Amino acid sequence: MIAKKALGLPLKGLRFAIKSGDTLVKTASTQVTRFKTRFDEKKSANALDEQPVAKRNYAKASEQADLSAQEQSIDMREFEFTKAPINWIPAAILVATPIAAAVITPWYLWTHEVSAPVWGVFGAFMVWTGISITAGYHRLLSHRAYKAHPIVKNFLLLGSTLAVQGSAFDWVSGHRTHHRHVDDRLDDPYSAQRGFWFSHIGWMLRNYLSGKFDYKNIPDLTKDRVLQIQHKYYGLWVVAMNVGMVAAIGWLIGDVWGTLLIAGLLRLVLTHHFTFFINSLCHMFGTRPYTDTNSARDNFFLAIFTWGEGYHNYHHFFQYDYRNGVKWWQYDPTKWLIAGLSKIGLTTDLRTVDDTTIKHAEVQMQFKAAQQQIDTATSTGLDLPHAMKSFQDRIKFEYDAFKQTVEEWQSLKAQTIEMKKIECADRLREVDDKLKHDYAKIEQKILEHNSNLKTAFRSIGANEKAA
Ligand SMILES: [Zn+2]
Ligand SMILES: [Zn+2]
Structure with missing residues (x-):
């Protein structure tokens, strides 16, 4: 022994x-x-020169035809992009919630007293939803960067559902496609090459082809019984948590409407946009210390809002590492949580480069x-x-x-x-x-x-x- x-x-x-x-x-x-x-390309180019003129012309013409067919198919897909139909349910949520929060919150704060417990629930839910997306949907499910005890996994799954960012199947499938085709205008679902608006929120407002997932890239998740249930009854889960649970807690602390507005609506909108920053701003502003083969950047300020995911350049280069801010002093609360839980055996097999x-x-x-x-x-x-x-x-x-x-x-x-x-x-x-x-x-x-x-x-x- x-x-x-x-x-x-x-x-x-x-x-x-x-x-x-x-x-x-x-x-x-x-x-x-x-x-x-490269050698084969050269060989075929030389072989082409050795052929009789008529045959050579034919080969060149068919090569050009192939190229123009490819270009046409890209043009076609670009055209389809502009015609993508509106994705009504997500579009309604993503447009209505920020407007409602921006209008109702200042009025409510002006005319009502919001108690400390309501702000406490708001703070706790900000942490729970934010960390659930980064430690749960992202590092655990998308990248398998560590293993989690069912208690941790389910707690993060509930927090991710409270965050209203799609079922685990949708989120993870889209994210794996993002890593695979990063910066591709047609295949990266939130390609930063289409600008800030598209990568931040625009990609969810319409039914773009690049945003349709067939789950072939998540065979490890589709077998999971709990995730199947979350996916199947996703809408119910979202309403039960965001309205039912939030209102029940509001009732317990004596302010149903205040809790629904501050810990429900305002928290939802803030968590949404902090996560969306990772797809937009983290591909635009910051440094590239590890690779310049894609647009992902390291940005300390964005790490503050995104629970450590601001070190996106590192993440795109070494995606399976459970840390995004790899240096010990880099602000990455998600990595500290995962490492902390490993000390009491709730997380294991933490992967590092x-x-x-x-x-x-x-x-x-x-x-x-x-x-x-x-x-x-x-x-x-x-x-x-x-x-x-x-x-x-x-x-x-x-x-x-x-x-x-x-x-x-x-x-x-x-x-x-x-x-x-x-x-x-x-x-x-x-x-x-x-x-x-x-x-x-x-x-x-x-x-x-x-x-x-x-x-x-x-x-x-x-x-x-x-x-
Ligand atoms: Zn990215
Ligand atoms: Zn990732």
Whole structure:
């Protein structure tokens, strides 16, 4: 038992290393496929040149026909977009509730006394609904970032229902499609490429094709009995919670109408728009420290309103991590809740990305930002100032060293897979200790690249954060 326990931790490390090795193999095979595709394209272009003229013309014409058919289909889908019919029930709720809240709340507050218990319920419901969406619908159900005890899962499910953002099936299916097709004008259900209004709320007001979900991407949820019930009787659940439960609590604290207005309507509208910020503003304003392959941004101010989901750039790059604000000091109450619950066994299997992989992504973005600085300076056509020239040399030197580190890292991952295959169980601990030591060395090297780049940026008085 003790021996098994002692082996537990190193084995965990080794398992992680193996997993990383798998990723390496996948990356390598993707690269091979890409190369192969490019090679095939070249081959078919050459083959086309070798054909007789008539045959060549025919092949070119059919290629052009394919392209124009593709363009036509995109045009067709864009046209259908403009003709999408109104989504009456969500549109009525999403238009009427903010107007009602904006008109009735100031009047009510002016003419009535709202008691402290009513504000207390308002506060508690703001937290419950907001966190239920982020910890429940988002990190638990959409990304499987951790496992939750049924008590936690059902509590978050009730809070998400109180938030009136669609059934778990709809929400999760849409969100997984968003990650899969992020920024695609036709396939991302809330594509930020269509502007603030569309990504914030417009996408729900009409029955767009991109907003129709067939649940093929949620096989893990459709089997779940509780979620089936929530989906089937969603409308009833929404009314029971938002009217029935809120009014009952209002009756208990002696102010039914005040509670319905403040903890019901006002809370609903605020929670709606705080969540919608993630789809709109979090794809528009902020920094991109981990990737610039999509529009998602990290934004501390938005994290305050969105229970930590403002670190959206990190989230889009490492979506299965239970943390969105990955640094310990980043404001992410959702991650603190999940981590806190794990201490008492109510959440388990919290998934994280290892520090080296995260730092590697950051350093890559720093190099991109450095390249942009150099390109901007050289584009003027004038002689580079001395500081810029030495910056350019430092970056080149650092980049060569970084490539070397990445190569060492990759070969270590490959070596891990090999060792796992050949070593017998009693030597695993020894091997694991050595690997841990080697991985720590790589992490140290990546941290040094990170710090050298920061110093280089400071030497030219620039900010290394790519925006
Ligand atoms: Zn997003
Ligand atoms: Zn997500």
